[in-house]
Amino acid sequence: MVVVTRRLFQTPWEFRESALFTAVALFFGFAVQYAASGQGVTLPHLPFNAVALALFAAVVLGIGLACRNNQQVKWLGGIPLGLCLIFAIALLSLIGGIVPQTEAAPGSLTVRLGLNRIFSSWPFALAILLFLGNLGLSLSWRLVPFKLKNLQFILFHAGFWIALSCAIFGSPDLQRFVLPIEKGKASNLGYTMESETPQQLPFSVFLHDFSLEEYPPQLLLFDGQSGKIFEELSKATILVRKGITASWSGLDVQVLDFIPYGLPGKEGIPYPADRTAGIPFAKIRIISANKAPREEWITTGSPMIDTRDAQAGSLSLGIRPGTPKAFRSTVTVHDENGHQSKATLEVNHPVDFQGWKFYQMGYDQKAGRWSQVSVIEVIRDPWLPAVYLGFFMIMAGNLLFFWNGIKRTEGAS
Amino acid sequence: MTVNFHTAAIVAIACWALGSLLSVLARRTPALKLPALVLSFGGSLVMVGFIAFYWSLLDRPPLRTLGETRLWYAALIPLVGFLVEYRWKITWLKYYCMALAAFFLGINLLHPEVFDKTLMPALQSPWFIPHVIVYLVGYVLLAASSVTALHNVSLQLRHKGDDTGESVSHYLALLGFVFLSFGLIFGALWAKEAWGHYWTWDPKETWAFLSWLAYLGYLHAWRYKIDRTKLQWYLALSFVVLLVCWFGVNYLPSAQNSVHTYSQS
Ligand code: HEM
Numbered sequence: 001m002v003v004v005t006r007r008l009f010q011t012p013w014e015f016r017e018s019a020l021f022t023a024v025a026l027f028f029g030f031a032v033q034y035a036a037s038g039q040g041v042t043l044p045h046l047p048f049n050a051v052a053l054a055l056f057a058a059v060v061l062g063i064g065l066a067c068r069n070n071q072q073v074k075w076l077g078g079i080p081l082g083l084c085l086i087f088a089i090a091l092l093s094l095i096g097g098i099v100p101q102t103e104a105a106p107g108s109l110t111v112r113l114g115l116n117r118i119f120s121s122w123p124f125a126l127a128i129l130l131f132l133g134n135l136g137l138s139l140s141w142r143l144v145p146f147k148l149k150n151l152q153f154i155l156f157h158a159g160f161w162i163a164l165s166c167a168i169f170g171s172p173d174l175q176r177f178v179l180p181i182e183k184g185k186a187s188n189l190g191y192t193m194e195s196e197t198p199q200q201l202p203f204s205v206f207l208h209d210f211s212l213e214e215y216p217p218q219l220l221l222f223d224g225q226s227g228k229i230f231e232e233l234s235k236a237t238i239l240v241r242k243g244i245t246a247s248w249s250g251l252d253v254q255v256l257d258f259i260p261y262g263l264p265g266k267e268g269i270p271y272p273a274d275r276t277a278g279i280p281f282a283k284i285r286i287i288s289a290n291k292a293p294r295e296e297w298i299t300t301g302s303p304m305i306d307t308r309d310a311q312a313g314s315l316s317l318g319i320r321p322g323t324p325k326a327f328r329s330t331v332t333v334h335d336e337n338g339h340q341s342k343a344t345l346e347v348n349h350p351v352d353f354q355g356w357k358f359y360q361m362g363y364d365q366k367a368g369r370w371s372q373v374s375v376i377e378v379i380r381d382p383w384l385p386a387v388y389l390g391f392f393m394i395m396a397g398n399l400l401f402f403w404n405g406i407k408r409t410e411g412a413s
Numbered sequence: 414m415t416v417n418f419h420t421a422a423i424v425a426i427a428c429w430a431l432g433s434l435l436s437v438l439a440r441r442t443p444a445l446k447l448p449a450l451v452l453s454f455g456g457s458l459v460m461v462g463f464i465a466f467y468w469s470l471l472d473r474p475p476l477r478t479l480g481e482t483r484l485w486y487a488a489l490i491p492l493v494g495f496l497v498e499y500r501w502k503i504t505w506l507k508y509y510c511m512a513l514a515a516f517f518l519g520i521n522l523l524h525p526e527v528f529d530k531t532l533m534p535a536l537q538s539p540w541f542i543p544h545v546i547v548y549l550v551g552y553v554l555l556a557a558s559s560v561t562a563l564h565n566v567s568l569q570l571r572h573k574g575d576d577t578g579e580s581v582s583h584y585l586a587l588l589g590f591v592f593l594s595f596g597l598i599f600g601a602l603w604a605k606e607a608w609g610h611y612w613t614w615d616p617k618e619t620w621a622f623l624s625w626l627a628y629l630g631y632l633h634a635w636r637y638k639i640d641r642t643k644l645q646w647y648l649a650l651s652f653v654v655l656l657v658c659w660f661g662v663n664y665l666p667s668a669q670n671s672v673h674t675y676s677q678s
Contacts (some may be wrong), residue, residue: 077638083630090626097619167612176609195591326534347534348607359609380608387611391598402591 013075015084022084025130026091029123030113038111040120043172046382053169060133064140077137083132083319092124128168152404155397163390170383178361178374181207181331190378201378203335203354208342210329210363210374215322216240217280217300219255221248222405224316225311240319250289251312257283264305268297279305282319286312303370321368329360329374345376356380415671421463422518428456428484429491429511436504451493453511460488473532476545479548484678485549487514493557493585500582509560540603551592553627555655558585562648569642575663579641582648590628597625620658 008016033040043049067073075081096118101205104116114121139157142150166190167302177199178192189198219238222229230248232238238246241260262270262276270281279302292312300321309318328346333339333353343351345360352358362375432453439445464484468474472577491514492509561582568574599612600621612618631647 029471079633083633083637086626086630086633090623090630093619093623093626096614097616097623174610241555324534325532326537348538350606350609357609377609381610384605384611388602391601395598398591402445402588 010134011071013072013080017075017083018078018084020131021081022127022135025126026088026123028079029121030128032126033114033122034112036122038112038114038117041122041125043169045172049169049172056129056132057136057165061140061143064145068141073137076133077141079138082131082134082138085127085134088127089131092118093120093126096235118289122164125168128311132161132165152397152400155393155400159390159393159395159397160322161390163387163394166383166386166390170381170386173380173382175380177378179200179205179372179378181205181329181376183207183210183372183374186334203333203356204372205358205376206332207374208330208332208369210327210371212327212369212371213325213365214369215325216258216260217282217284217285217319217322219246219253219317219319221251221253221312221315221317239322240280252287253317254284254285255282255285256295262299266301267307270297270299280319280321284310284317286310286317288312303367307386327360327363329376331358331374331376333358355382414539416464417466419557420520421459422522425456425459425463426515426518427454428459429515429669431509431653432456433511436507450495452508452631453495456511456514457488457491460484460518464488474545476542476549477532477536482549483517483546484523485546487517488554489549489553489555490514490517493553497557497585503577503578503581505564506557506561509564510557513556513560535607538603538607540599540606544596544599544603548591548596550587551596552655552659554585554589554592555652557588558582558639559649559652561585562645565642566649567643574642579645582645583635583641586628586631586648586651588634590625593625593628597621617658620654624651624655624658627654 006014008020027204044052046292063073064077095115099110099115099118101116103119104110110116114123118124135157139154139161142153142157177192179187179190179201181187184207186204188201188204190201216239219240220229221232225380233247233249238244240255240258242255244255246253259270259272259281260277261273261275263273263278264281265271272278279300281297281299283295283297285293285295296310297308298310298317298319299305299308300319309316309317311317326346328344330342332342335354339354341351341353341362343353343358345358347360350357350359357379359377359379360374361377363371364373365371367373416627429452431567432449432451434447435445439449462575464475484621490510491507492572494510497506498504522533554569559582561578565582566579600618604613605611628651630652631644634644634647635641
């Protein structure tokens with residue numbers, strides 16, 4: 001149990017001092033934020049941020065090792081302060097998890113206190129800095145002298161220290177641009193979220209081809225006037241396939257035939273065509289309560305071909321293009337130094353080129369499969385390897401922890 | 414399809430109910446032990462079978478909607494209960510676990526799923542399955558840890574608390590934390606491939622971070638001189654943060670522009 005007879009600031013310091021310290025730090029952070037009229041923290045770019053981080057690490061390690069017997073330094077690197085800072089960071093993240101992190105009315109208290117930009121606010125920066133200091137001190141004592149039994153501790157704490165510090169100090173060097181490119185053309189103009197004028201990039205991207213695969217079209221029953229869609233009895237989304245059936249109250253529909261890529265033919269009967277020109281057609285049989293069954297061809301339509309729906313009483317039955325399954329762009333990238341590379345970009349499969357990562361981002365959604373434009377995102381993050389090093393150290397610590405955790409309880413029982 | 418789920422769910426719930434009943438009776442009549450075990454396990458096996466069947470039917474892992482993740486919970490939570498019984502000879506946890514699993518299936522029975530075969534391109538990633546499974550296992554362990562902690566609290570109130578109960582809740586929380594950390598990092602590595610950056614303080618990410626912090630705090634408090642009986646309260650309540658992260662995020666004002674909210678239902 002904690003000894004409760006100790007007075008505030010009587011050594012050794014513990015939770016009360018830590019809580020007080022953390023509260024003052026948060027208050028101070030919010031005060032600075034308010035005084036700066038909501039202006040967030042701006043960090044310098046490479047190499048200055050790297051130098052600042054190295055200095056900070058050196059100072060923390062230096063203090064930790066030089067003053068390891070000082071009571072106050074011990075407290076600064078101790079668990080009580082760590083817990084309070086974890087609580088502070090959790091509190092700030094909680095604000096960030098509740099208050100929408102978007103533009104808010106200028107001059108409002110939310111903006112002045114930075115609540116809508118909590119993760120680049122002064123209180124958050126201060127809490128993270130103190131946290132890194134606290135964690136760094138506790139780390140210094142386990143690093144020197146090095147003992148193998150501290151390996152798990154070191155992997156966890158150093159991994160987290162590296163990942164967090166590099167993610168935060170390196171954030172100014174993260175560059176992301178969006179490039180819309182037309183088929184058969186090249187572009188070197190990148191847009192950012194912040195500005196409408198594009199920037200010249202050090203490379204240009206030529207779009208050879210863009211292609212999109214869709215899931216099968218969906219069969220829908222809707223009110224042609226209001227556009228209201230009626231749920232099928234099983235509440236399922238009906239993906240069109242030959243042979244499937246669907247029911248609404250008073251109405252049964254069977255898909256007799258399905259042509260994924262077809263073109264309209266004589267007397268409304270479609271014929272199969274090639275992938276690039278063809279569109280989905282379905283032959284459906286409609287059986288409603290007191291009418292003779294009817295059969296009809298319907299189609300999703302395309303920018304060139306009209307949509308065709310079937311009538312079912314006052315309602316309409318139609319098929320609509322399925323959601324995108326995959327889309328990809330074939331591009332060639334050139335840079336100023338004559339490097340060149342041809343690649344296929346796809347969602348989840350970014351491609352590396354000279355320190356940049358290329359992502360398939362989007363396309364002209366109105367045109368769907370016929371889009372003549374591909375939207376590509378290019379991202380550069382020179383700090384990524386350092387952050388990943390931290391991640392892998394934490395995961396290695398995790399594996400050890402898993403193993404030791406099991407062994408420890410076995411020893412205890 | 415819905416019919417199949419009905420049957421599977423009802424069979425599973427019946428197995429757990431009968432299994433629980435028999436294992437209560439088995440205290441008097443040891444011969445009932447084996448059938449009780451077989452039935453309780455059978456319930457989970459039915460769910461595992463259903464998930465496998467459903468997976469092949471959908472052509473994608475059923476891990477996308479909340480309703481689908483509930484299927485996994487229902488299959489996995491009782492297994493944690495059986496494991497704890499086997500390892501620490503603590504029998505009561507499995508009853509909670511089976512009841513919880515039946516409860517999850519009950520929600521699905523009351524709200525039939527929207528069957529949707531499609532999977533958006535960003536989710537078609539090799540990271541998808543490890544990320545979600547690691548998280549599911551983590552949540553299951555932490556749910557069990559909270560239930561154990563709650564049980565410890567109620568024992569303490571009746572002055573019957575003991576160290577074994579506390580070490581079970583601690584061990585489950587510790588394992589859960591390991592899985593949570595893996596889930597968080599897998600998620601970050603995946604986000605880099607799919608969305609371009611490993612961390613963007615999206616509401617879902619923020620809440621995942623918060624739940625991780627809650628357990629980080631717990632582990633350090635446990636290491637420090639904090640009264641471990643009091644920490645049982647903390648553990649019991651930490652799960653609330655996880656629950657918000659799991660399905661509460663959809664209802665928060667900050668979620669309007671989240672890219673990772675689960676499909677509703
Ligand atoms: C706020 C700064 C932190 C301080 C001062 C701190 C300090 C400590 C200390 C002194 C221990 C006890 C080690 C032992 O007895 O061997 C410990 C354990 C541990 N720490 Fe930290 N830590 C901090 C942050 C973190 C972070 C960010 C992580 C996660 C990446 C972490 C993960 C762990 C784990 C997993 C344990 C082992 C717990 C156990 O064995 O029960 N710590 N920490």
